[in-house]
Amino acid sequence: MRVLLVEDDELLGDAVKTYVHRQGHAVDWALTRDEAEASLDAAAYDLVLLDLRLPDGSGLDILKGLRAKRDEVPVIIMTAHDQVSDRIAGLNAGADDYLVKPVDLGELQARIHAVSRRYGSHKLPELTVNGVAVYSSERRIVGVDGAEIQLSSREWAVLDRLIVRKRAIVSKAQIEEALYAFGTEVESNTVEVYVSRLRRKLGRDAIETVRGVGYRISSDAN
Structure with a gap:
């Protein structure tokens, strides 16, 4: 958050x-x-x-x-x-x-x-994608094997922004805004780097790229 x-x-x-x-x-x-x-x-x-x-x-x-x-x-x-x-x-x-x-x-x-x-509109919803369970409000992710998956604070910031608008496309600028909150410089490829890291941890198809527009959580996610 x-x-x-x-x-x-x-x-x-x-x-x-x-x-x-x-x-x-x-x-x-x-x-x-x-x-x-x-x-x-x-x-x-x-x-x-x-x-x-x-x-x-x-x-x-x-x-x-x-x-x-x-x-x-x-x-x-x-x-x-x-x-x-x-x-x-x-x-x-x-x-x-x-x-x-x-x-x-x-x-x-x-x-x-x-x-x-x-509160529904600001609640960070529970998400299941590729068998991985994400409990955002608890800052906890459980993999398909039952082991916990660790995310950095910045990885959580990116994932939070995507989860809050789970069915919508989130622009690169909106994700950058979430990262700016940490007070560090955001490079031109920073969003791509963090999306790549999340895909490695949650599954390659967990986050979809909408070319020229932004990113969104996989449509297969529950």
């Missing part, structure tokens, strides 16, 4: 970003309301981790803005506001979950998985 972390506490933000990245997700980190809104305008996210108290405004206004635009991206609030009234306000504004600081990272991971499973 591509995750937007909105957190002005640099110590906590660094810990959360590192932890979520290690789970195989790409993470963009915004420290202010302005940075968060600019990121949301520039890219498509699968999840937002949102602090409420920001130096230039309220995270609640970010959430209200998303829902006003009918953007249903899942949002998990992380805040030191622990009053019941604060939780009610956050949930009523459209939050999908609410964590009170200090945040336990193991609990955060469980909440991320729960939100991924719960």
Whole structure:
């Protein structure tokens, strides 16, 4: 998944970003309301981790803005506001979950998985292709022999983008956008390299090439 972390506490933000990245997700980190809104305008996210108290405004206004635009991206609030009234306000504004600081990272991971499973449009669906079972929300792939297949974070980023639009063609530019989230330069042949790696691990025909247009998951996938 591509995750937007909105957190002005640099110590906590660094810990959360590192932890979520290690789970195989790409993470963009915004420290202010302005940075968060600019990121949301520039890219498509699968999840937002949102602090409420920001130096230039309220995270609640970010959430209200998303829902006003009918953007249903899942949002998990992380805040030191622990009053019941604060939780009610956050949930009523459209939050999908609410964590009170200090945040336990193991609990955060469980909440991320729960939100991924719960909401259809942003859920990373289970996929079976060539007898290989892909459990995206769990970051787990089981091969035909029952052995687990390991993917790098960038390989997951490419596969996630294809799975979310399983029946549609995903352009090279859209896949590059997912890779840009890792903050490294994307060469002209980077997408081809990662698609080739995925084919070696999932099966040669797991990903179809639509010449001149892009890529898609095999039409035989379930």
